[in-house]
Amino acid sequence: MKRSTSLRVDPSHTPTDRQTELARIVHSTVHSTPVWDLHTHLYPTGFGSPVPTVSDSVDPQGLSLWGIDELLTYHYLVAEVYRVVPATRLPYEQFWRMSKSEQADHIWKNLFVDRTPLSEACRGVLTTLSLLGLDPNERNLDNHRKWFAEQSLDSHIDRVMDTARVSRITMTNAVFDDNERERWLATPSAGADARFEAVLRFDPLLRDWHSAGPKLREWGYEVDQDLDDKTIGEIRRFLRDWIGRMNAIYCAVSLPPSFRYRGAEDRSPGSTVFREAVLPTLAEAGLPMAMMIGSRLQVNPSLKDGGDTVENSDVASVVQLCSDFPDNRFLCTMLARENQHELAVAARKFGNLMVFGCWWFLNNPSLVEEITRMRLELLGTTFVPQHSDARVLDQLIYKWDHSRSIIAKVLADKYADVEATGRRVSETDIQRDVQHLLHGAFADFLTP
Template sequence: MHAPAALRETVADVVHRTPVYDIHTHLYDPAFGELLLWGIDELLIYHYLIAESFRQFDLPYDKFWSMTKKQQADAIWQALFIDHSPISEACRGVLTVLNALGLDVKKRDLPALRQHFAKWQVGDFVTRCLDLANVRQVCMTNSPFDDLERPVWERGFTRDPRFVGALRIDPLLLDWPNTVPKLRAWGYDVSVDFGGQTFGEVRRFLGDWTKKIDAQYCMVSLTPEFAFPAHNDTAQLIQHAIMPHGREYGQAFALMIGVKRNVNPRLRLAGDSLGKADIMAVENLCSEFSDNKFLCTMLSRENQHELCVTARKFRNLHVFGCWWFLNNPSIIEEITRMRLELIGLSMTPQHSDCRVLDQLVYKWQHSRGLLGKVLADKYEDLAATGWEPTRAEIERDVHELFGGALERFLKS
């Protein structure tokens, strides 16, 4: 039988060495140029830090948004790293990145940090971050409705195999009346009242873009009020277009539920919040469309237990990630323990949700530490029963949790 210390060391080593398939990010293939965000200023003006900064500095919103990116980063650095200890998870993440890159954070020298990042070429920096994070593949968030992104796909480019696509369709499902003119301009014969061949044409649109970006799944971010079935555009489109498309292409539908948009619009992207959703919408979808596959993450901590219970009842549901406001160590540990106890290894405990390339480093370094701790506890529980986990079994399990289980689910 393993001694507890030896078992914990084995688990920590396996978790450290196992490459990750990061199943949801807001990163871009380097071919997208400036859409791929990276570097110290992007780290500092990330919306997590913007929202936190306004709790510290006395600065009008309009004044902040009139600043250059460098000036905004200077203000945030001063407020959160100089005037106060950078103790929040978002601040700690910045320091984890800098430390992993070999930079001396004790000097608190922002100009020197900028000089370091200025020396990098983007291609080299992508490789460096992926290596430091031990991430084998990154799943992007790709929207045909984004006027900056769509032209890149339309003219074509040489794909970086480390970056794979996911089809984001929020405007289609959440703003149908304003989406119809766009679809018509692109050659799809749709109507606001769903007359004629509208649903078939929406399916053709989804199929065209699934093939164009080689989408691993299609996805939408939904409010806490999301309900299914319902007498609204969203429900009709899901039932008559998204579900048939998913069955035709064997493509999962990812539901990210719980975001409340623009609670404080003066914070712009940082102004979103969350709310508890009704799990019945997920249960109804999984039950009514048993031949479809669903991915789901929910934003409210209060939804996590019932989401796990729902996953126990429906094998066509794959739970993933600690999304956004849940991405804090105490909550990640709690949720990961619960998921392992309720649904075992048939889930994906984490995704990075990165908007800045550098964040891959801290998101996965922090998450690996937490996952290693939780797994070691669980394997010790097994060892106490006489079941001795081998290194090969631990390697198999960690591979499942780091993307293997999801890949099998998507291909099933």
């Protein structure tokens, strides 16, 4: 049978009527489909309200960040403003002595008033204001502050989720952070909000056993530094206790670029805890392990949270873990652009590896497009294209608005490529694929 070429894409750069129609359907579907945001640093109302102070380490003001001053003083913009007003003119220690509103005023003036806000972090603030119904041309910051001051946190969470079309928010709950841990202990119901899911994060267990061990002993777990059988059993008990307390849907750790795992012969404390305590406990519980790899911390400590940088990481360690632990499931994102192709290829080889998101320094439109296009070409729809990593509630709005536009653009191109072969793509096909990318791939991966 002679092959038809009637649906071949016009080699010119002018879109055909069918390509235009495909793009319209894809953009409409991507922007209207609810997303399950699988990784944020956001908290429900119970964490944003004052609680009985268990110790001086608990912040009585709460952990839920929202509003214009929090948007403007986010560490992305703190680092950016020091490109404009260097430390020789405004010493770091002077900036950190300012009130939150004074810091926001400084950033607003130098990045939004005196200059065109071209960076992605700046554009994100404008997108957020606009989609909340505020005027992005307004130069008087106090007018924006007035609007946010009139909102209540609980209703604002609903408004932001509705505007961003986020159906569920996944928290990151760091058990070794005194402020957070003691909130769970003081107010166990604080995390009981149907809009939010909990994730148990325990970086020091794998990154710094010499400091984590004494903490566990302080909390009533009989551990020794030498990681004997009793200690491994107590670490497992600790993990089971906190998974249950939080009702965690997965566990997570952020790992440095230097992270290496080389199998059973690797007797380093972190690898031993990972291999003998963490992964068996998660396999037993049926929970995935999320690894965020590639942040080198505090190369400029004067910037505080903005002082971290990026380096290449070791994908071979991820491959080794997936191979050695076939009964475990691994979510993985890496920070360096240079790691993305190798990581996607690794996911082709292991069904227990789910690549997700464009994290932190990768969350820029040009890189999101490049990475999403490459992943679709290698993995089809078997990955999670984005997560917000939001630390300020309102960031959900711009991060998902910007990401959806890019995801839609890439998908429209890929559907046009499919139709160029003669295969017709229906609107039902598009709806199914988009729902899978924005919700189903992650939801399915959570199921053992």
